[in-house]
Amino acid sequence: MSFDNAYESLIDHEDAHWAFGTGFTEALAGVDRDVPDVDRADLAAYCLMLGDDALVLSHRLAEWCSRAPELEEDVALANIALDLLGQARLLLTRAGEVEGEGRDEDALAFLRDERDFRNVHLAEIECGPFAGGDFATTVARLLVFSSWKIAQYSRLRGSADPVLAAVAAKGLKELAYHRDHAAQWVVRLGDGTDESHERMRAGIERVWPFLDELYAPHPVETRLAGVAVDPAELRSEVDGVLDAVLSAAGLTRPADVPAARVNGRAGRDGVHTESFGYLLAEMQHLHRSLPGAKW
Amino acid sequence: MSSSWPLWEVFVRGKRGLNHVHVGSLHAPDAEMAVRNARDVYTRRNEGVSIWVVPAASITASSPDEKDPFFEPSGDKVYRHPTFYEIPEDVPHL
Numbered sequence: 001m002s003f004d005n006a007y008e009s010l011i012d013h014e015d016a017h018w019a020f021g022t023g024f025t026e027a028l029a030g031v032d033r034d035v036p037d038v039d040r041a042d043l044a045a046y047c048l049m050l051g052d053d054a055l056v057l058s059h060r061l062a063e064w065c066s067r068a069p070e071l072e073e074d075v076a077l078a079n080i081a082l083d084l085l086g087q088a089r090l091l092l093t094r095a096g097e098v099e100g101e102g103r104d105e106d107a108l109a110f111l112r113d114e115r116d117f118r119n120v121h122l123a124e125i126e127c128g129p130f131a132g133g134d135f136a137t138t139v140a141r142l143l144v145f146s147s148w149k150i151a152q153y154s155r156l157r158g159s160a161d162p163v164l165a166a167v168a169a170k171g172l173k174e175l176a177y178h179r180d181h182a183a184q185w186v187v188r189l190g191d192g193t194d195e196s197h198e199r200m201r202a203g204i205e206r207v208w209p210f211l212d213e214l215y216a217p218h219p220v221e222t223r224l225a226g227v228a229v230d231p232a233e234l235r236s237e238v239d240g241v242l243d244a245v246l247s248a249a250g251l252t253r254p255a256d257v258p259a260a261r262v263n264g265r266a267g268r269d270g271v272h273t274e275s276f277g278y279l280l281a282e283m284q285h286l287h288r289s290l291p292g293a294k295w
Numbered sequence: 296m297s298s299s300w301p302l303w304e305v306f307v308r309g310k311r312g313l314n315h316v317h318v319g320s321l322h323a324p325d326a327e328m329a330v331r332n333a334r335d336v337y338t339r340r341n342e343g344v345s346i347w348v349v350p351a352a353s354i355t356a357s358s359p360d361e362k363d364p365f366f367e368p369s370g371d372k373v374y375r376h377p378t379f380y381e382i383p384e385d386v387p388h389l
Contacts, residue, residue: 024341070300072321072332079335181331188324 027090027170032162035098038227043161044099045118045220046228048108049268050164051091052119055109056276057145058084059283060127064138067129076181080142083174087167094163110287114277115270121259122148122210124267124276132275133206136189136196140203143182146175147241148214151234160226183245190249197250204246205254212258214238218268302351303329305336307343315347323348 035043061081068074092105103111126132127141153175156168189200215235221228246253265271286293300322306315318337323329329348338346357365369375 070322072323072336075339076332076335079339184328184331188328 027086028163028166031166033097034162036160036162036227038160038224040098040100042220042223043227044095046224047091047095047098047164049118049218049220050167051088051095051108052117053123053145053149054084054091055088056117056119056279057123057141058082058088059279060123061138061142064129069135073135077138080174080178080181083171083178087171087174090163090167090170094161094167106287110284114272114280117270117272117276117280118268120210120213120267121273122207122214124279125207125210125273126275127203127206133203134199136185136199137203137206139182139185139189140200141207142178143186143245144207144211144214144238144242146179146182147238148234150175150179150241151237152229152231155229155233159228164227179241186245186251187249190246190251200249201251204251208254209257209259211238212256213266213268216266216268220268300324303333303348304351304354305329305333306347306349307333307337308345309342310344315345318342320351326350 058081061077061084064074064077064081066074068077088109089105092108096103096105096108122141122145125141127137128134129138133141150172153168153172157165157172159165159168186200186204189196191197192200215231217230217232221230243253259266262271301324302320303323303326304320305318307318308315321329321332321336323332326348330346333346333348337343
């Protein structure tokens, strides 16, 4: 069997409304949605932490749409943003379901205020295309974020919450690609020209202070032993990955100078950086202006 | 930047296709990134399970100027088509 055109081979005549490939699967089909025997408010809060990490970084990456250095990279960053948005939808839906107050993914994404978001600062800081960085900074952040998430999700696969375990298992394949994409660029830019090396070095420097927060256990995570992953466990695995990539890129590991906290609190406590309010304004204004708007 | 990135031709094999088929081209700094860019640009709608990339500069193509001497002579060689055999009804897959 051969075809003149790759797409022709994929057209399933019973599914004629799809332009190309078919055989899509529902992300969590068949997954048990029972809530494990833990404090529901804690579990809902934990789902929000994970969901907000994915949602907020997805939005930051989407800011590159039409602004990436190459058309191919524009598509790549948008694909990664959409992978993260898919993870965020599953996690926010779970948060609303566990909370039991009738909030769906849209209510949680678009109708919460800044202090109710639980994402880490690494996901929200500006790393380009606007202030705060450039493409190198963006891939530096993506490398750190995806390496950390891979360590977290690979443990979360064993969570006592069947939904979190399933989201983690699905997300790992996506994150593996994100990390690969970022690492490819960190190595090329770090080991490229003087200009690209300097920008890559500056990008790594920009995101490094936000690593510390990734490993700081929040009381919710501590109370949810068996369901949540202890972030303190992740540091050595992530360090190993980052050191390997930095070394291949000819870059040195910056000194650990953690970003300042406000009275010991940071993103997981709803304390955010200055630019976060602007991010939310852009992300939420359509839904708030036209409640229930649909494409 | 585009001007310094070489052009690559992309071939994708679909789930139910046996051969890689040309789907388009893209720019990439090197072969490894070309495969990744091809994944992002040409397989994001489930189109494929395997990708080849080839530097466009490595492809030697026939010239449109040679179209007549190259292809027209086969136009009247109907005897080259295997249409003169009687196919028995009970032979499947032919």
